[in-house]
Structure formats: C-alpha cells, structure tokens
Amino acid sequence: MPQSSTSPRRAHLLRLPLSLRFLLFAVAILLLNGVLMSRQTDQVIEEAFLDQADQKIHLLLDQIRRNIENQRIPLTDKSLADEVNYLNQHEHFGWQLHVSALYAFDAKGKILAHSEHKGGTKDLEPGSPYYQVINLREASLGEVHEREPTTGTVKGDYLLPMTLSNGDIAGIEAEVDITGLQQAVGAFDGPFEQSMWNTILLSSALMLILLGGLTHFWLTGPLQRIHRGIIKLSDGKLDTRIDTHSKDELGQLAGGINDLAQNVQDLLQEQERTYMAALNSLAQALQAKDPYTAVHSARVAKYAVKLGKALELDTEQLTLLKKGALMHDLGKIGIHDSILNKPSGLSDDEYQEMKRHPEMTATIMKPLKRFRAFAEIAAWHHERWDGTGYPDGLKGDEIPLLARIVAIADTWDAMTGDRVYRAGMPETKALSILEAEQDQGQFDPELIRAFIRMMKQRIDQELAEEIEP
Template identity: 40%
Template sequence: MATISIEYSNPLATQKDLAWGVESINRTSPESDQVASSLLEEMAAATGLPSFVWIPCRRYWKSETSLPTWLTLSPALVDRFLYANGSTLVDLGPSIRFLGFPVTLPTGEVAILGSVAREGAASAPAEWILAATDAGWSQAELTQFVDSLLCIPRPTLERLCALAGRHFSSMRTVDRLDDELQQLTSQIEYTFEEISLLHSLTQRLQLSRSPLELANHCLARLHSLIPAAGNAIWMQVDHDRHHFSVEGHLPLDEFQLARLTSRFEEHDWSRPLVKNNLAKTLLGADFPGLQNFILVPIGEAPFRRGWIVSCNLSDDKEYGSVEASLLGSIGTILGTHLRNIELYREHQSLVISFVRSLVQTLDAKDPYTRGHSERVALIARRLGQELRLPADDLEDIYMSSMLHDIGKIGVDDRILRKPDQLTPEEFRAIQQHPMIGYRILKQLKNLQHILPGVRSHHEAFNGKGYPDCLKGEEIPLMARIIAVADSYDAMCSDRPYRKGMPLERLEEIFRRGSGLQWDPNVIDAYFAAREDISEICRAYSPTGADLLAELPIETMARRFL
C-alpha cells in the first residue's frame, strides 16, 4: 500500500513550494495519480458530496463527473487550505462552500483533497462565471449546475468537514501501521534467515566436516541475506594450503584481496571494516569497480586464518551494521572451527606419540617380536574390512591391535626373552598381560574405545580362554578379530624356540579351531582375504613408514579425542 501523509498543522514554506513549484509543472507520476484517484473515491464516499483532487504543482485536476472540467482552485483558495489547521471549510462567494485538507502523495507532491456544496440560495461566484463563460457555458447551464449542488446548513458542513478529517487521519494511521508491519515482517524474515544460516553452521562444526565445506555452505546462502554483486572467503586451510571461494562477481582477485587487507593492517579487527561510497576516493581509484565492501577476519589474532569479503551491494545501497554483524558472526564461527581442528590435531599428535612410545617400549623389551603389533593391526583391519565394518570401527580395531600386547611391559623380561619353552608358571605370568594392559590404558579416557580388544584378545570361542573365560558372542567382536590376526602372525613368525609355521599348516589349524578357538565368521573372513593378508605380511617392514600416520586426522579426532 502506498503511504500518504495528511497535513494537520500549518505547513512550512517548503510545502507551499511543493504545491506551487514551477520546476514540477511537467512532472508526471502514475503512482501519485493512482493514489489521487483512490483518495477521490474515498472522499466522495466519506462526504457524499461532489469531490475533487487538485495537485497545483503540475495543474492536475481530477473530479467526479458531476463537476465541470473548468472547476479548479485558485491560488488564494489553495493557500487557505495549505495554511489551515487541519481540515477546513472555505467560503467562495455568498453560498459556495469547499471543505477539505492538504495531503502529501508518495512522490512528495502536495495535493488538495476536497468536496463542494452550497449553503442557502444558489448564487455563482464571480470567478465561476468567468471560468464557465470561457468554457462556453450559458448562464442557464451555470445556474443549473449551482442549483444541483447539495444545500447543507453550515453547522452540518462543519461537522461533516471534521468527520472527513478524522476519517482520513485514521487512514493515515492505518497506512503507517501497515508500512511498519511490512518493515517488521521483512526484518523478521531476514532475522529468521540469518539465524537459520548461523544455526546450520553450528550444526556442521563436527571435526569430520571440512572447513571448505562450511565456507561453501556460507557462500551459497549469503546472497539471499546480503544481495551483493560478489561474496568471497579466503581461508588458510593448513600450513601450506589455502582456499579462495567466490560467489557472484567479485571485483577483486586473490592478489588484490591481499593488497586490500594490507591497506588496513592498523584497523581494529575486533570490528568489521565497512567502507561505502568509494567511487571518487583514492581507495576506489586503486581498486577499480569496487564501490563499497565489508571485510571481516576469520578468527582473532594471533589465530587469524582468513577473510570474508562482500562487495558492491545491489541497488546502490550502503552496507550497514546488519550486514557487518552477520559477516562478523560467520567469521567468528569459521575461525573457531579452524582453531578447534588445529587443537584436535595437536591433541591427536600427542595421542599418537603416546601410542608410538608404548609400542616402542614393548619392542625394546622383546626385540624378537618387533613389528608383531603393527602386523597384527594391519591384518585385523583387513579382516574388519572383509566383515564390512564401518570406518570408525576399523580404526578402533587398528589402534587396539597396536596396543593389544602392551601389558607385556609388566611381564618379567627373562620370560619374554626366554629361548626355550615356557614353564606352566611362566605361562601363567604371560597370561596376565591382557589385564595388565587393560589396567594401564583404562585410565586414559581417550582410549576407552579400544579396551575390549586389549583385554579379551586371548578369549576362546568355546569359553576356555583368558582372562574372563568369555564364550561365543560374549567376546567383543573387536577381540575376536584381533585373536585371529594375533594367532596368524604368531604362528607365521619365527620365535627363539621354533621356526615360523608353513601357511598350509596354519590354515589347517584355523579350520580345525573354527568355532572352538576362533569365531567361525572371522575365520571365514580370513580365508576370503588370505591373499591380501599374505601380501601385507610379505611387504611389511619395521623400518618403513610410520603406520600410525596412516590414520585419518578426522577419524583420530572423532574417535580418540
């Protein structure tokens, strides 16, 4: 709905200028004409009298068909309406009465909205006689027109004038409230979209989410909130890799963005940088095509990891606090996510270093079995793949296999290095290593996922294993998988007291022990993957690459941090 303003106080001189301004005589305004027509109908309905709209600045007159085309308002009458205090009754001659008030149209033009009636015996004023004569009317036609006007006593006209004024005042209030409602609705819609974007970001802050995924998600939704020609995110992904994403048309390339940010090194980056009206400035000359922009950092110093820039707001609008606040929030969220990933990587490095130290400590105690834990980890992971386990479970199995014998740290070195067959007493000491390993690792919250494999990898499927004599599926699946991998590497490897077993003999033992010593499903998985497992053991070298480094960072962070 177009907003009109109804004047009820003495207008300023500028309003008279708007009413009579010569520079506006030839101006046309379809929107104002449409509003004027609507007001005319409303005035006629409110007063029940012949009504008119007069826009003096462009000599625009519109009236009901009952009024002649030569009937207009003289400058003196217009001035009386303009300077009246609210709706007013203006006399023209002894019997003609105008009632009305000024209104301001959407274009700022001032119009007179009014009705006409007569009081007492019909008598045409002199200016009507002249206008009617110029229009070719006869005296009889003019007299007939004046007689046709409703004859209304002055007290009644005054009350009618006051009622019409209050009616249009109510219209003004309704229009104003309608505009405020539309503005509030737009603001609520914008706020909802803003909250929706920020909420969707916070829902994507898992460490498994790539920062680039978040950046692209932001850019895809930013245009609906900030209708700029172009939005971009430059982000340092890690120490030697960065990413530059652009949505729309950005008048800056990556190098120019770096130049722009360097121009404002002294800026207080706790606040977004907002620049408008750059067309005739030195900055605008240095960056052609840049009309206005907002620049916000991703993260706070000393952990700043990039920039978000929005350039050239549409419809020649200027950036303000609303856009700056939104981009600032996005920058903070992205910066926090990148910093969290860095912290988790540091934490992950500590966990890996700890595991590596434990494995190396065990190798130092029993150098003859060096590499056993690493080979078991590779074999167990391949068995898990054959069983179609998800990636998270495979990494748990891998890490648990690396540490499955860590309890041997608590076993006497003489027993571990004994070249002969173990005595029953020595074997019972060896049997303590699953519980020793469990007690060592259970204090570490980050390794709770892998404890079942450490504790139960020597349980037997028939319930005759140790330390808890678990049976069948009471044994954790992780432990059942590690048991097969551990047995495979132990039987294939050379020991001080025997040579490694031939593969044919090993597989015969697996077949006979399926359902007794080992889970039949895991044994079946072994035979399905036997060639891959043989190749794993053949290609393995304890001096090769660090196997722990193979674990994906996101998985380590998710499972062990």
C-alpha cells in the first residue's frame, strides 16, 4: 500500500486549532468583503461623478439650444465657437470637462454649423444617437464613451433635439472630453478608498477580537475542557468530571461524558469492593493457615505508614501504602504449609519456592487496575537498591517508592519479630545492623536513613517516658 508523502511532523503543523481556523476564515471573508466593497465603491463614485457631469452638460447644452431656438444666438460656426470658449472657461465646468466641438445638424443629418468650421453628414441609421434625437426626439446624454488610443483621452457625445425658428427639426451635439473628470474621480477615490480600508481593518480587528473571545468562550474553551477531561479519564482518573455550565450541544456532550464516567466508576468500585472482599477472605484463609504472616503483615503496615508520614506522603498514598503492606504477602497462601510453618531454616529448594510468593501476590492483585500500587508493592518489596534483588532485578528508582518503603518495614519486622524457629532481636541491635548496612546496596539510602532517625526518636521517647517518675 502506498504511504502518504506527508510526514507526521508536517501533518502536525498543518493541523491548525479550531479557533484559528475560524479566525482565518473570518479574515478571508472580511478581506473578500473589503475587495468587493472597494470595487463597488469605485463604480458608485465614478457613476456619481458622471451623473453630476451629465447634469451639468445637459443644463448648459439645453441653455444653448434654447438660445438658438429663440434666436438669441445665431446658428453660425463663430457663435458656436464662442459658446465652446465660454463653456471651457466656466469655473464649474472647464477644470473637469472640456468641450471639444459643438455643432448643429438638420433632420437629414447635415451639419448646419460647427464650432471648428467643419461640415459633413451624420448617420441617421436606426439605433444611432442621431436617429434617437431626430426621429424619436429624445436626448442622448453620454451613453457611449470613447477612448482615444493615441492620447488616452476619453470623450462622450451629448445630443439634444432642437426645433429651428422656421419649424424645422434639428439637433445639437457637444463632444466633451471627460478625461479631467476621470482624473478627478481618481483623486477623490484614492483617499476615500484608503479611509474605507482603514475603517474596514479597524472594524475587522475589533470583530476578530470579539469573535476570537466568543469562539474561545463558547466553543474551543469547552472543547479543551472536554478534551482534558477525557485524557484524565483515559489515564484511569475516573473521579474526573468536566466542569461546564452551558446547556447547549457541548454542555450536553460534557454531561453525557460525566454520566458515562460515573457509571464506569460505580461499576469498577463495585467490582473492586467485590474483589477486596475476596482478598479479605484470602487473607483470613492465610491467617488460619499461617497466623504469623497475618501478624507480620499488620506490623509491616504499621511501620510502613509511619515512615510514609515521616516522608510527608499524601493521604491517598498513605492509604495505598497501608492496604498494600497488609496484603504484600498474600501470595504465601499458595506456598505449602510444610514450608510456611517449618520450625527451622529453609533448604535451598524451599527458599526458592518461598521466593515465588511476591509474584503470586502480584498475580492476585493484578485485577485491581486502579490500585496498581498494591501489585507493585507485592511484586517488588524484595527488590534491592543495587539491583540484586528478586524477582525482576529492578535497580534504584526503577523500584516504586511504596515498594521501597515496604521493603524496609518488612526487613525491620523480620529482624525484630518473633518467628517459629527463633525470637526477634532487640530493636537497638536491629538499628545497629541497619546503620552498618545502610550503604551496602539493599535499601534506598535516603529512605533507610529516614527510617533509622524515626525509630531512634521513638526509642528515645519510650526511654524518656520510662525514666519519668
């Protein structure tokens, strides 16, 4: 099967957070909206300028038409040239618009007078602006703009119908250079567009901040809490609950996860209670089989908890330590009675059989997955700091802390407790032995020193109490 060319590292980099994807999408929409608004604004501004120009030209051309119709202006080349000069010098006209030519034509399209002293005939074909003016008697105000390719100038034709003094139908046309108008549009549009973009960017930034905050508050924040909660639950922390106060879909999802976690926790707790009851039954059976082991385990638990308190372990660890210590030799129920209760020392074969009890205890504890420390204590309380212990030859910090504590407590009670075949040694002698062997590799150096200090303090306190009258 062909493998994907995208490396895991690159795939990780391409996996953008949901909130960032929302924000990037919003930025893209805002930028697209800005571009569309800019184009639309350019068109609106240009149309507004052109409409204003059309109105100006229409008014001035209409005034010239009426003057010609009322014979206030003679229909001659010179009079039309004078009108062109007047218009081009007008303060509200000449700086944006420039009249190139002004002429009148009759009903057959023949030019009657021209500001540039030209003659000729205009095309009166249907659909042309001249046909529209002569035959339909309708104005044609700059519907078509032509760009001169050599000069780059833009011209528009403005035509009005006219009736001569003798009643003949005619028309008047002004050819207007609107290049200056378009330059004026560009001069206005630049600052306006800049101002518009500044407004868009500022409003976009504010909207992104608001959108980012709301997205985090309503979406990504709850999703992150749900994710953290699921990670904790998957790590076995079944008392984890997802804190959410919303009643939307994410709140329903979190509530469903909390209910599922509670049901799983209740089920496991019931299983653990049942299994613990079975373990207690095994412990009672072991006590009946080997009374010494039960008493020994109780004393080991007492010393282990005292050392744990001296080390300032938290309540949860102390609880695990106590229960684990009480059951650390439960696997001895699988050892034959003749070995457990032998009134003398064990042979090599019997000792090897006895050494199997940690693994047997760990096997019994294995179903208690939430209390993994039980199995760790049971399996490794005979490991040594230097790695020469059994059953797995763990070394140093590879040995769990609680197992290291129980190893010291177990050794202490084995030295000071009475056995079937011998009496326990005095505590002062046991302390001397531990002090001599504290750096010999059997125990965690820090833990054994803490235990020795603790026991010395207890012995000194007991002596002081005996001396008091």
